[in-house]
Amino acid sequence: MKPLTILIAADTYPPHINGAAQFGFRLATGMTTRGHHVHVMACRQDGGPMFSEERDEAVVHRLRSRPVPTHEYFRVCLPWEIKKDIAALFDVIKPDVVHVQSHYMIGEQVVYEARRRGIRIVATNHFMPENLNPFLPFPQWFKDIVGRVSWRDMGKVMSRADVVTTPTPLAAKAMHQHAFLRKVLPLSNGIEAGNYELAEGEVIVPNPYPTVAFVGRLAEEKHIDVLIDAIAKTPTELNLHLVVVGGGEVKQALKALAQKRGLGERVTFTGLVSDAELRETYLKADLFVMPGTAELQSLVTLEAMSASTPVILANAMALPHLVQDGVNGYLFKPNDSDDLARKIITFMSLSPADRAAMGAASRAMVAKHTLANTLDTFEDIYRGGSYEDHAV
Template structure:
């Protein structure tokens, strides 16, 4: 990977440009990480700018938000996705160049190799500005939104991996949230060095505060939180709830919105679960925190998770977990200690694991929850922000302990 021609001062506040192809109000882990990164770096005294697409038609504009100065680029709707938008290179390349002239960043941090991230990286390299590149995506994440046969999706996936290597190979440092994702990038994108660096979590935010009392749920409750998309396999979780023993009276709360919600609601109706499955829709941070704390069990049935921030959040609230044995999720389970893994897409196995946890005495479930909480400690957001700041100031791969 190239050495930058210019390295930021080791003490002075930095001007940081974060390039994010997905950013709030988008609801997904990558968007949430971009927001937390911007907020955290501003809190550390840096001058933070974010470059992202705008959410509707119109020209590019700048908005001043609490976490950063956010520059919104003109964009276009993707017909197969409820909110994702794309930027055309011929419309944004000149605007990106002008933004560099205006902002004069010391360091650039791209969040993907697509569209905005790609062209921001090229502009930074051209100007000799240090680049940190973080990958939050697997090509498989795009499959549900491409109306093509699987063989053609596989070709697109290989092209996407190759493009990732071409683009991110020009960065000074490449990171991704988990060792598993780093290994995949080695194998498929042929990137020689990838630093596994957690997205980070403010685990203390999910603890009960002194004097705080929350009424427990009236029945044993499993929680899912996330985008309601095909690769999350929430339908498998609903089927599993239907297969749990009637005497357990297992309830399910589903937090989030997305393109498959109508199909999931129809499934709940068909299975006669309307009195046990609740769709809570999009929730504020405060509302989601309460859901996590009151949950008896958190389940993530998704099979394309690079880290799963929502799982880390639930674990921070001392909640046992049952997770699909897929992608990065196995890193978040010590089987039998803080929960269990289940065979992906196997609703029978999931039902058995849910029943196993919810059949335990309350004190045993509490011990599982404490084990979840202790496993989150290495993902401290303060530690993650410090490591990224060190990378911004010129630290190498070998300088960062993971």
């Protein structure tokens, strides 16, 4: 078949560190590998006009952006500053299809421009309104208003797309209820599960103490403070250690909390790590915990599972889809450190054989989330496949 010219519009893209940014990068890489001509529109990470750069995964067009006063590194594009540049890029790129990754600044403008030109539009939602909380240092009632407005805007923008997707059925249900989008296709972000498995003959020396791992942005909605509190509530004779991988706006507060709870020697904050170091973290961990309450899928949980790591996850949003309670891990009551501590203690009381069986169950559950399946589906949608063609 003739290669397509694909334009991916990403309000968050590497060097941003989050699931949506990682998916955008993997999508671009995968489609380029399949022979398509891929372009990405994303924000600049500094001041200055729009520029384009050829990268391995795509031609990336960096749009003029502005810093966010309430966040240390995040930047946003203002519609009136990028509208003309986006139109000019459409003239040059001449995309066959556009794939927006959100309904915010870049995504919204790209949808309007594509619609004006009669170009096929695919829209994927990776966000929950709670993801905006770190940028909104305001009372909860104000955040609730922003959340309702965000859902309304999502419906207004994404209703113009030919096909709308989101990573999980639960996320699709939320979009039905709050954004009033009638047809939303649940489609996993997908991962390269084999990247996190032990290679044949490979030996990873375990840590000299039982280890719990968390990976992700150190952000308010991840509730890592709940995990630190839970570790503090486990018996000291367990000698549990916690490894926290990632960076973000609440890092210093979390470090202070770990010291306050007497865990200074048992909690390690690694910051951002290489892919090889991340893989080793998953493989060395006895247990992976995700206490976040705004996860539309949680790629890091899937990565941990593909490394045959048992999981304990908050019973919130899409996380319950990744746990068979007592089979590959446990669910705990969101924001309840007592319940999380009980589940961790229950897990640590299991025999090594039972823990290994849980890890094997995690790995087996990841099989349906392969990146190849995700790319196959999007490729078909780009060429005209419909919601009905892929709805289960």
